[in-house]
Amino acid sequence: MSRPLRITVVGGSRCDDATATLAEQIGREVARRGGVLVCGGLGGVMEAASKGASAAGGLVVGILPGVDAREANPHVAVPIPTGMGEARNVVNVRAGDAVIALRGSHGTLSEIAFALGFGIPVMAVRSWRHLDGVEQAETAEEAVERALERADAGGGSSGT
């Protein structure tokens, strides 16, 4: 079988309108291109990306820090309550064949750092800029297209 590629979107649990719009576009693009959207399942960037993917008919998986699935935003179809707090950031990152990072705070930075350490491709759109190994994209389309290319090239978890 061939599995759909999984794209993890990371960013702040609160965000400004421009970032939310961008996240929603990214979620929609992931879904339109047949990817599964993975995120931390909460608000802000996570919710906007979930909304975009869900509206486009895509599957949304939310890796939650807490123990209650009801904390997931309403666009998450499959909540995974880990009860592990911020250690879930590691799972969130590993769950993706590639990571797209938007504006966020220290949690987002930890996820970018883990992705780089794990050799998982990271595309950033208006996020932490100064990290070697993070590719910059200007638009949602560019970010998703390149994330899927990089994910696919990595072999990732897509079977044959």
Added chain:
Amino acid sequence: MSRPLRITVVGGSRCDDATATLAEQIGREVARRGGVLVCGGLGGVMEAASKGASAAGGLVVGILPGVDAREANPHVAVPIPTGMGEARNVVNVRAGDAVIALRGSHGTLSEIAFALGFGIPVMAVRSWRHLDGVEQAETAEEAVERALERADAGGGSSGT
């Protein structure tokens, strides 16, 4: 929105034919009734349940102990490589609105123990028998029907 209920199936990573048949029937029933199948993503009971659910058109999520999504059995649509070893058992259990336990070893026992501790309903079919709070079921149909009832009653993560 109303989320599909998630049923976590736990059991040995190797199993005899009768257990595999039972696990496959359980996976199929979960899918037929609109549930998402969650499991540890590997072989044995996990693979048989995944196969049943996948064949019936259901979604299969595999919460893996290792770091490589390719370790998932071929019926897992969404592998979640945690890299956390057996600590992923906690996530596996929390990810379900109810747990169905088949024959297994100490990992399975740890998952039953966590479910009981978390207040997550546990149905056992030919599994560890002597634990208070674990309900016994005789058939795949009975196990899934009651798991879904109990999951739904708990309110679980199904939205409104």
Added chain:
Amino acid sequence: MSRPLRITVVGGSRCDDATATLAEQIGREVARRGGVLVCGGLGGVMEAASKGASAAGGLVVGILPGVDAREANPHVAVPIPTGMGEARNVVNVRAGDAVIALRGSHGTLSEIAFALGFGIPVMAVRSWRHLDGVEQAETAEEAVERALERADAGGGSSGT
């Protein structure tokens, strides 16, 4: 160098007086024989064992489920707040060269199950009785003596 052996004591976060007395004796014995006491850091069996070890001049490490080191009982010298909830049970077990189990609930059962699965020796004193592979001891002295023997034989983490 030769490291001291680490003995993990598991049991309920509340307990009756007889169990507390037993736990305190076990903690004292671990310290008297030069071992490090590891536990979950909270109350009940954990606190009593910590008290016994601390009073005898031993080192007490508490692997906490929460994020606040101040949740540790007052006899813990080195609190390790994991923020991982019950997934810390895995760490608690792995941190010991052997495990001594007293009366407890599902968390304790999960820890016994993990120890058995990991091949870590488990001594039980008036705890869950029906598990193959768990050795039974009648007194604190017997439990600690045998736990240290078994830990040492395993090679565990003691250097040379």
Added chain:
Amino acid sequence: MSRPLRITVVGGSRCDDATATLAEQIGREVARRGGVLVCGGLGGVMEAASKGASAAGGLVVGILPGVDAREANPHVAVPIPTGMGEARNVVNVRAGDAVIALRGSHGTLSEIAFALGFGIPVMAVRSWRHLDGVEQAETAEEAVERALERADAGGGSSGT
């Protein structure tokens, strides 16, 4: 009781001689001032810091990513094998009342990010420089002195 303060030292698992010398000085200072040294338990910065603390008579705790306590460097008195891979970075950080960061790679960056996110004071000595909220120190003495001050002011886990 009053617990000793715990200082977590983070940095690369391999390092140049100058960094090793600095790490060893930091470990020694932590021990001299009565602190417990926490680290990831492996080589490089971790080993040098462990060596310094151990040589000065201090207690060294190593929070290991793997399952085998024997992977700890020889100066670790209390190895804690987590089996959680890089998710142990979260535990490593939370275990400290303050963090001192030396030169390192993405794992180190993830630890700095977590510390900032958790509100745990971070002192950097020749480490990742461009992060708001990280205090810079020039020498081992300065780093340890300020880390202990900041840890103490935070109330941290030191009891009364």
